Amino acid sequence: MTSPTPAPTRRTVLTGTAALAAAGYVAAPSYAGRGGGGPGARRVTLTVLGTTDLHGNVYNWDYFKNAEFDNAAHDDIGIAKIQTLVKALRHERAGQPVLVIDAGDTIQGTPLAYYYAKIDPITQGATHPMATAMNLVGYDAAALGNHEFNYGIDTLRTFESQLEFPLLGANAVDPSTKRPVFPPYIVTTYRVGRGRTLTVGVLGLTNPGIAIWDKANVEGRMEFPGLVEQAQKFVPEMRQRGCDLVVVAAHSGADTSSSYGDALPFPENAASLVAAQVPGVDAILVGHAHKEIAQRYVRNEKTGQDVLLVEPYFWGNRLAVMDLVVEERRGKGGGEGGGRTSRWTLVSATGQSLNSNTVAEDPQVAAAVRDQHDTVVSYVNSVVGASAVALSAARAVVEDVPIIDFVNYVQADAVKADLTGIDAALPVLSIAAPFNRQASFPAGEVTIRDVAGLYIYDNTLLGVRVSGADVRSYLEFSARYFKQVSGTGPFAIADVTNAVTPTAPSGTPDYNFDSIAGLDAPLTYDIDVSQPAGSRITALAYDGIAVTDAQQFVLAVNNYRQSGGGGFPAVSTATVVYNRQNEIRQLLIDWVIANGTIDPAQYASVDWRLVSGGQPITVS
Structure with a gap:
């Protein structure tokens, strides 16, 4: 059974610049050229695009209703629509550094995801539809979510091998060595002018609750210490490696709480604690809580820096946009987070959340997963x-x-x-x-x-x-x-x-x-x-x-x-x-x-x- 493709009766779907405007986009100020830092000083804007809690959603489709997804707010979902926004922003900011990241919970949540974990498992040769879609989007990195562990380590490692970008987990560690068993972070360098570069690090943090929720899959194989504790280890290391900016992708909510009470010494939702207690973090892409935070600031207790937090809504119905404006540093100054002196000073950090419900799905992503989607529609019906x-x-x-x-x-x-x-x-x-x-x-x-x-x-x-x-x-x-x-x-x-x-x-x-x-x-x-x-x-x-x-x-x-x-x-x-x-x-x-x-x-x-x-x- 092939799923119908209903006409967009609720709204007009758009692409390109028109789609950005309809999605609520506010253009970032242009800081190209000289800034206010003295003779020859320059400003550069790093754009960070973020998703989280995609939960196996490629299309704007409700497999349980066998119909186009809809809710009271008329949101749309799916990474195919997110890709349209990503492409439009990349075009709008051509020539400027753009980073695309995710904050976890990717391979569980829909019959589409379940089918390729259990019915036609990726461990036996299938390619996960989320791997196909995310590779086409061109993510730079993604943090591990707790639901990545639901189907066992073998399925997770197979999914990891199918990605063209790393899965990050600084606090998923080996029980013996206490070292991360996934890459803790990435470091990327952008050319931002003649003879100038901007070095950006992305730290990935996952949820300590995995030790409880997926005990059968991880016990004895992995441990999950606190987000703050691991960030305190790796942010200075990232600064020492030359990171001018440090962005965190955290599968952990902003409002400090734990559904598991005191069963673990590390809080479930700790993104705000990372911002407040770990010097050297500039912005955090928040996940796990299934909330929308367009822009929030948490002051670091040691440095006084206001750290930007943004959480896009779940399932791909929002895209987070963070604009981090840096100015070339003149002369010497103290490094942030105990690291070396940065070449750039962060002068502005703003966030917004774009709605995908006015956007047409990207035809390339939609076509790439269509056969798998149709197979699953037939199965669930x-x-x-x-x-x-x-x-x-x-x-x-x-x-x-x-x-x-x-x-x-x-x-x-x-x-x-x-x-x-x-x-x-x-x-x-x-x-x-x-x-x-x-x-x-x-x-x-x-x-x-x-x-x-x-x-x-x-x-x-x-x-x-x-x-x-x-x-x-x-x-x-x-x-x-x-x-x-x-x-x-x-x-x-x-x-x-x-x-x-x-x-x-x-x-x-x-x-x-x-x-x-x-x-x-x-x-x-x-x-x-x-x-x-x-x-x-x-x-x-x-x-x-x-x-x-x-x-x-x-x-x-x-x-x-x-x-x-x-x-x-x-x-x-x-x-x-x-x-x-x-x-x-x-x-x-x-x-x-x-x-x-x-x-x-x-x-x-x-x-x-x-x-x-x-x-x-x-x-x-």
Whole structure:
């Protein structure tokens, strides 16, 4: 099946200079020629173009909807559109130094990326579509993201070998030598006039959370120290090697926080800390947080320099543009970051974020990946079974719905079938979260994309032994997702969900709200949202009998949770009794193929509810 190419009904698509103007571009001042630094002084503008969190998006296409991507803001996505902006800026700034970098999370996130990791893997000869596309864009370097490690080191190394630019990871180190196992940085020299050069270094930093999130893939093979600690080692080295400017590509958010609490000594989101605590950094391309920061400054605590931070929005719907203006230094002066004296002084650093939703996709990039895209469209639209009724995840964050029960049922059933010894006699429970509120199964034929839209992450399944006390504390932790409200409503969904917590300053994401269900008997409980977090779980019972602290269960969990993702209690230290490295999404697909029909009558029940003072609340 070849995907249709719909006409651009929402907007007019443009190319070249017109595209830049429509995308919100503000031309940088021209500093060619003499500057204000004395006789003969010159100014040069380095343009840094940046992307991040592309997550396998080449086209403006939603594989789960089998349609052109669209959202409430009418954003567009995909590296094919980003390339149009990059080409236009390169043309607009011809003769000036231009650097193109990425801040990570490239090879996971869409069926396109999954297909060439698992179905037709690049480790067996295929070329990754993101490698093809990024090579055509002409990136100079990219930082490693945490999702680069999802498919294992062999897949990552194969992807690396297919790139025409380096993957940087100064804080992905060998456990024995503590030296980086990927290049920590690059140094590039530009000719900027007769007899003059500008030397630019790019330092790549990835996320310490990889040690938790992909423990099964990296334990014993790589370690991930803090961003600040590694930047403090390598920025002076880069300055000593002659870097006039140091740019950091950091797969780490700007607003300091950690989803894993104190499970690691290094914060998950530390880009601002690098700016504040590491002298000699001039600008940071920020990634990981999936936020848009057009321009932010963080003052370095030692030098007083205002360091520029820019984060483009994810999936390729924004392109970051950083303009770093330097002036030729006259005479001697102190080097920055403990290095040698620079030939240039940074006099201005500005940022902006360009929107790709007015831009036509680049025909060369689009053509190069089209066959792989069409193959994946055919794959995800293949029918694997049927659903007895229409099922939706739209209200999964406020009520127990059958489509989430389906995930729990398949997970628990798979774990139970493999248990032996004393564990085989224990009740089996399962956790699941509403990853995608837009997920649904139609009444009738169900395709791979329907199932993949329900379970959008490449998690694997484990089973751990837990106590009744563990189950209660887990549910209490999960219930932090809800805002504290009084009365029984009616409330809007947003009135009660996505609560702000110390580890989620922008609101607890849906994927950190887990419900628990029993396989052979119901696990029932109420969540009292009138109570403060930590005191919300009431009437917790298994098969109608109150759960005791000492009671034993087997709990089906995904590898993200079991490795500590989200900081949930108990499961990361519990005894593992099942781990076949089976992907949960594939287990769901295989179940549908084997059973033919998804019928809620087989597995679904309403086992949890939101209450206020013991009375059910109404959520409109």
